[in-house]
Amino acid sequence: MTPPATPPSAQAADPSAVLRADGVTLAHGQAIAVDTIRLAPPPGRLTAVVGPNGCGKSTLLAGLSRLHRPAGGTVLLDGRDLARLPAREAARRIGLLPQSAQAPDGLTVADLVRFGRQPHQGLLRQWSPQDQQAVDRALTATGMTALAGRLLETLSGGQRQRAWIALTVAQETAVLLLDEPTSALDLGHQLEVFELLRELAAAGRTVVVVVHDLMLACRYADHLVAMKAGRMVAEGAPREVVTPELIRRLYGVEAGVLRDPDTDRPLVVPRGLAP
Amino acid sequence: MSLLLRPRAALGGAVLAGAVLVAVATALAVGTVPMSPLRSLPALAGAGDPADILVVQRLRGPRLVAGLLVGAALGASGCLMQTLARNRLATPGTVGIDDGATAFAVASVVGASTSLAPSAMALAGAATAAALALGLAGGAGTSGYRFVVVGLGVGAVLGAVTSLLLVRAPIDAANAAFPWTVGTLNTRPAAAVTLLGYGLAGCLPLALLIGRRLSVLRLSDSVAAGLGVRVRAVRLAALAVAVVCAGLAVAVGGPLGMVALLAPEAARRVCGPYGVPVLGSALAGAALVLLADTAGRTLAAPVEVPAGLVTAVIGGPYLLWLLLTSRPRRLP
Numbered sequence: 001m002t003p004p005a006t007p008p009s010a011q012a013a014d015p016s017a018v019l020r021a022d023g024v025t026l027a028h029g030q031a032i033a034v035d036t037i038r039l040a041p042p043p044g045r046l047t048a049v050v051g052p053n054g055c056g057k058s059t060l061l062a063g064l065s066r067l068h069r070p071a072g073g074t075v076l077l078d079g080r081d082l083a084r085l086p087a088r089e090a091a092r093r094i095g096l097l098p099q100s101a102q103a104p105d106g107l108t109v110a111d112l113v114r115f116g117r118q119p120h121q122g123l124l125r126q127w128s129p130q131d132q133q134a135v136d137r138a139l140t141a142t143g144m145t146a147l148a149g150r151l152l153e154t155l156s157g158g159q160r161q162r163a164w165i166a167l168t169v170a171q172e173t174a175v176l177l178l179d180e181p182t183s184a185l186d187l188g189h190q191l192e193v194f195e196l197l198r199e200l201a202a203a204g205r206t207v208v209v210v211v212h213d214l215m216l217a218c219r220y221a222d223h224l225v226a227m228k229a230g231r232m233v234a235e236g237a238p239r240e241v242v243t244p245e246l247i248r249r250l251y252g253v254e255a256g257v258l259r260d261p262d263t264d265r266p267l268v269v270p271r272g273l274a275p
Numbered sequence: 276m277s278l279l280l281r282p283r284a285a286l287g288g289a290v291l292a293g294a295v296l297v298a299v300a301t302a303l304a305v306g307t308v309p310m311s312p313l314r315s316l317p318a319l320a321g322a323g324d325p326a327d328i329l330v331v332q333r334l335r336g337p338r339l340v341a342g343l344l345v346g347a348a349l350g351a352s353g354c355l356m357q358t359l360a361r362n363r364l365a366t367p368g369t370v371g372i373d374d375g376a377t378a379f380a381v382a383s384v385v386g387a388s389t390s391l392a393p394s395a396m397a398l399a400g401a402a403t404a405a406a407l408a409l410g411l412a413g414g415a416g417t418s419g420y421r422f423v424v425v426g427l428g429v430g431a432v433l434g435a436v437t438s439l440l441l442v443r444a445p446i447d448a449a450n451a452a453f454p455w456t457v458g459t460l461n462t463r464p465a466a467a468v469t470l471l472g473y474g475l476a477g478c479l480p481l482a483l484l485i486g487r488r489l490s491v492l493r494l495s496d497s498v499a500a501g502l503g504v505r506v507r508a509v510r511l512a513a514l515a516v517a518v519v520c521a522g523l524a525v526a527v528g529g530p531l532g533m534v535a536l537l538a539p540e541a542a543r544r545v546c547g548p549y550g551v552p553v554l555g556s557a558l559a560g561a562a563l564v565l566l567a568d569t570a571g572r573t574l575a576a577p578v579e580v581p582a583g584l585v586t587a588v589i590g591g592p593y594l595l596w597l598l599l600t601s602r603p604r605r606l607p
Binding site: 062065066067087088089090091092094095096097098101102103104105106107111115116118119121168171 | 361487488490491493494495497498500501502503504505547548549
């Protein structure tokens with residue numbers, strides 16, 4: 001396996017795609033899960049979506065990825081209506097890692113990552129050297145090269161999560177959407193995943209990640225989106241938007257917000273439930 | 276997927292094709308008139324002893340073709356259903372298609388007022404069972420699991436109908452209906468075989484066309500959708516192919532037990548876990564049915580054991596062996 005000439009994560013097909021939600025409403029049947037949200041995650045940045053359980057974070061992500069058709073408003077990709085884009089073309093621009101992804105038994109890491117090339121293949125366009133290079137780059141970027149031949153079921157939770165992220169990276173999309181990629185991981189593995197996501201964003205991608213852990217979001221996000229009951233209640237750099245009022249409003253928790261002396265990022269210290 | 280990338284799948288396909296050839300040679304060779312391949316193969320082409328030609332072309336040939344087609348259809352159908360339901364136990368047998376075909380065919384034999392031939396009734400029964408299961412499960416939809424569970428229920432009801440019909444029928448009629456409850460290639464109505472041939476010719480290419488998208492679908496619906504697969508359309512196409520193949524196959528041979536369960540299992544073993552081995556399953560099914568039928572008509576001669584009984588008898592232990600010798604694993 002030859003090391004790629006350019007930095008592994010700097011290979012997005014079109015690193016500067018702009019994804020924009022324009023007054024998007026998403027509904028499950030009659031119940032509105034996401035209510036007229038305007039959002040434009042900045043390219044080249046890591047955007048974190050936070051909020052209490054059931055606030056519509058995951059639905060928002062599904063809406064941004066064309067999985068969930070908006071009941072109102074539009075999602076625009078470089079100014080074009082995402083819902084009108086052919087599925088395969090959209091998948092070449094937007095990668096999605098849903099929650100609790102499952103793989104059949106017997107697959108190796110490399111097998112799984114190869115699936116990421118699916119949107120780039122067609123009837124006449126079979127597996128090519130470019131596909132293999134993309135897979136190799138994704139394995140390198142996620143630090144999974146040494147484990148490429150291992151069976152998925154023999155990996156630890158953190159390694160398996162990295163393998164899934166590698167699949168999404170191999171898709172080589174300008175936009176990466178991840179739904180709680182760290183939910184089942186310990187602290188070390190959580191940081192590992194976020195360091196990786198930050199690198200991917202630094203290479204020019206638009207990275208949006210739904211995350212439960214406010215501490216991680218404050219530590220790593222360039223851009224924070226706070227949601228409650230389907231609406232966006234705050235948006236901006238963590239050090240500007242994370243305040244005791246926001247924490248109380250989101251979670252009903254009294255908290256102090258300190259400054260990390262090293263990074264000047266907010267540190268949330270919960271004190272108790274709000275009266 | 277290129278041969279270079281998937282040598283194992285290509286090799287597996289070759290192995291299974293070899294198994295089919297062995298099964299064909301055996302089926303032509305053995306019987307009341309034993310015949311070496313040196314005699315049977317020229318006879319197939321119309322050369323050699325007229326008696327040999329008669330045996331091969333009129334007796335063994337058509338039965339062989341029926342066996343190959345039925346096995347291929349059941350194997351492919353089982354493979355698709357298992358993939359759709361993400362469950363290795365989902366087959367035309369478990370989702371009620373076999374039971375539907377049996378119930379309708381038995382009804383026709385024991386003299387419920389119908390003018391349709393048993394094989395046409397079997398096809399109608401398979402279609403009815405599939406339509407019932409689909410309708411009650413709310414369409415091809417997103418959840419293969421729901422389709423399987425509803426299919427189990429539909430199958431149980433139709434199985435009870437079969438039992439009721441057999442119990443109330445005169446003993447002679449019940450006897451005549453017996454082959455339709457176990458599956459055999461002895462009856463094999465010519466029209467049904469022809470129809471199955473056309474069905475396979477249309478269905479298998481379609482299944483191969485969506486093969487790669489199907490293998491992505493095994494990951495989970497949302498991952499597949501994120502990779503640009505039109506999940507609903509692919510599911511619907513695969514389900515249609517599976518139901519048509521199974522329906523046409525049971526119209527020829529009745530419910531051949533275990534074939535749709537075993538063939539994909541064997542194909543996955545040989546071809547590796549990466550793809551969905553539709554073609555491999557078809558080949559494995561063809562070999563399995565042909566060997567089972569050959570064994571059934573020769574081992575206990577002059578008594579003929581229905582192929583469906585043979586597949587069930589060798590299938591049960593074989594399945595257990597497969598499951599016990601494979602690594603401990605979750606059901607996909």
